[in-house]
Amino acid sequence: MNSKPALSPLAATPARSPLPVVTVLLLLGALLSLHALDARLPPALWLHAAFAPATSDMRQLLFHYSDLPRIAMVWICGAALGLAGVATQQVVRNPLAEPMTLGVFPGAYLALMLAVLFYPAMLDGGRDMVALAGAGIALGLVFLLASRLGLSPLALILGGMIVNLCCGAVGMALTLAYYNKLSIVQLWCGGVLDQHDWRAVTALLPRLAPCAALLALCLRPMTVMGAGDTVASSLGVSLRKTRFSALVLTLLVTAFVTSSVGVIGFIGLGAPTLARLAGARRLGQRMLWGPLFGAALLWFADGIAQWLTSLHGSIVPTGAITSLLGAPLLLVLLPRLRGRPDIGQAAQLRVAGPDGRRTGTVALAALAFLALAATLSLGVGRGLDGWHLDGIDAAQRVLFLRGPHFVAAASVGVLLALAGTLVQMMTGNPMASPDLLGITAGGTLGLVATVFLVDNPGVPALFFACATGAALTLIVLVVLGRASSYAPETLLLTGVTLSALMQAVATIAIASGDRRVTLLLSLLVGSTYNVSATAATVVAIVALCALAVVPWSRRWLAILPLGAPIARAIGVDVPLARCALLVLSAILTAVATLIVGPLSFIGLIAPHMTRLAGVHRPLPLLFLSAALGAALMAMSDWAGRWVVFPHEIPAGIIASLAGGVYLVVMLLLRGTRN
């Protein structure tokens, strides 16, 4: 089905050495480092301080116990992340794979957060085990999710994104509730490389060295894997075994680095990419140059972070700098990257079949579910004396609070379900979701900027900012997408990149400890919590308009999942169709993000459940997904309001958690059936 090698070498370019590029990067890092060292200690004393620092001279001690180990740490971590990136990308044949996209960082981060809040004693012995456990569980979940689609490369990325969003949802909720207690996790999340002795370096090296050696042993089978699954199997390479052992090794490498210095994003992604673009084509070359590029990149980024820290007086996390530098770099490099994710095998969306008889039943069930959600949302609450079902009078008294909640939640559900269905059918991928396009991330970036630039921004200012951010993202998507006829993989790459950029900016903002952080957090979590009647009415009108507009796209939706060549043969203008659907789903997502925040799985789950019930034709699928999405969101909102009374959990977080549980349960059920 798909024989194209995913990481095809840049065949057209003449052979060249990556040496000049890496030298320039190393020189930049060295210059920044030398500048910092020079400020610390006159060069004449360097040699002395390096080997035998005078205990009476504080500068020499700092040089010996802080500056030098920091440089060593930067080299080690950069090289380790670069190597892990090369290996991961090779075995999953995907230039997007790295610890962040595979859920390793978010898993470790969430585990650490839970430990800090609920079992602080666990951290007294160091954070290695906690981070490793979290990372392991997250990666396991990603694999479980991806195994549905035969562990195909794109499935791994999508599974990673789902785990990412789920961890992010829980993390955000915890941060909002326990902001004061989490400064340690926020710092660690930013990635900080300060050292105060050689202990961390000497502890990290012996753990990384065996992993690196074992990875080097996997070189041959991994090389064969690059030629594609079919070729590799026919040459006798055990795909699962090689993929599994290589991934476990990279997991260990990443977890060790992460537990030591925190989350350092984009080195694992940027180093291998740069190495490949600079001319390292064969896997052997990349395994050599990837770590070098990783070390050089991190050295440069850390130099900038140190310089900014000295200017600012308060720590600027290195991990945030790597993401800030890396994300735009990747966006620029995107068009030059030939090796695109290998998505041929992932496109398994069942195309329209004869399913008319069941549609009626499903429609009835969806409507009944929606009615139940409405009754619960408007009529059932909880007070100091327990649960109560309100009569008409009592319900009317609280209608000004519950009404906007229900209307907004249901409308957002409709918008996300429609956007999800459109994106899934457009990309022909059952695991795609509007969150993955980066539109929610763009809107959130707009919010972050406004919170910090405008003093006490009002609701209209925030609305405008979010819409602008989403619109700019959309323009980026359209511009970058046009070159590739809006190929799904390009859109995904952009989405992942923008999400990482948002994460970096939010991290810097939260780590800054500025007083506006509390406001920012409540925006990032987003919820139907504080929806005004006006806002609810506006969203409802948008949702109704959307329901009226989507039927026009039914021909495209029926044909696009068949693949671009077939669609073209039938006479569909593929780029035009994709662009139109993209714009439509982006608008729907942006409006939903304003209300419910960047996190929710409704766009993924609602169409999925509808298809599972046997509905496949575009129009019934769109409308029933919308009904189901509305009901799910309204239920999430209601549950979030009352389950841990008097505390409220944002609807988006309940929806994300419910969605995550749903996906896992589906997988387990599937497993037993097989």
Add this chain to the structure above:
Amino acid sequence: MRRRTLLGAALSAALSIPARTLLAADAAGARPPRVVSLDWGLTEMMLTLGVVPVGMANPDDFLRTFTVCRLPDSVVDVGLIFQPNMELLLALEPDLIVVTPAHARLRATLERIAPTCTLGRYAYTRTPYVSACAETRQMAQRFGRTAEAEAAIAHADAAIAQARARVAADHALAARPLLAVAFVDDAHLRIAGSTSLYGEVLTMLGLHDASRAPGAFATVSIESLGAWPDATLLSPQPVPAPVRRMMRDSPLWRSLPFAQPGRFVELPVVPPNGGVRTTAYLAGLIADALLGSAHPAREAT
């Protein structure tokens, strides 16, 4: 001076408080006002005036953090600070809801439940204590409890003056550079800046606040403490176990002056957004800790 204070109080009363005397009348006559507080610092302020809220956000953690405050069990937990349960607020039938500027987004909804009053800017000003005094007076106007406010402020001023006198008795103390810090993990700490409550209290005590952080606090790594070779650290208790281990093992820390006796002083933890009563408590704590700690100058001789 005194006239100006009075004029200021009258002006601020005239500007910020609309002609709604309902609460004052309630307080003076029929029943105590039913007030809900969505901020911990403002709850302290209210308690200082003798007003007990009917509901507040997260009272359990409040009591753990604001150790100078006491609350009766009857106070209802209305949920998180930034996400109170609106229906519960409605059921409590408050006469007034007190919020901070960070609650701006909730204000429209809150106004439909009860009159809402925004205070609590003091924690973000350059002089948190002085501003807290002004805001306490402002709140007192609203509740018709100006006498209580003046008494509380006079009490706090007296406590601070007393602590200042005790500190001044030890001449070497005034010259000692002090840094109020809190460890984040075993390699990083936060330094309270001059505009934080710690910075203001140190200045009021006539002590030398050595922090150069421009804002309320700065996060730094421990090696940057090398820039303060003469300083004494004030750190909240308890110091976490990994930090203790670092202090024992790290050659860098042991070579820093803070590893010497008397240069690392532990204090009970105090909320940085505390009000008048907390500030008076903090002033006493700092004086106690510094006078009780070993004296490096004497140690050396």
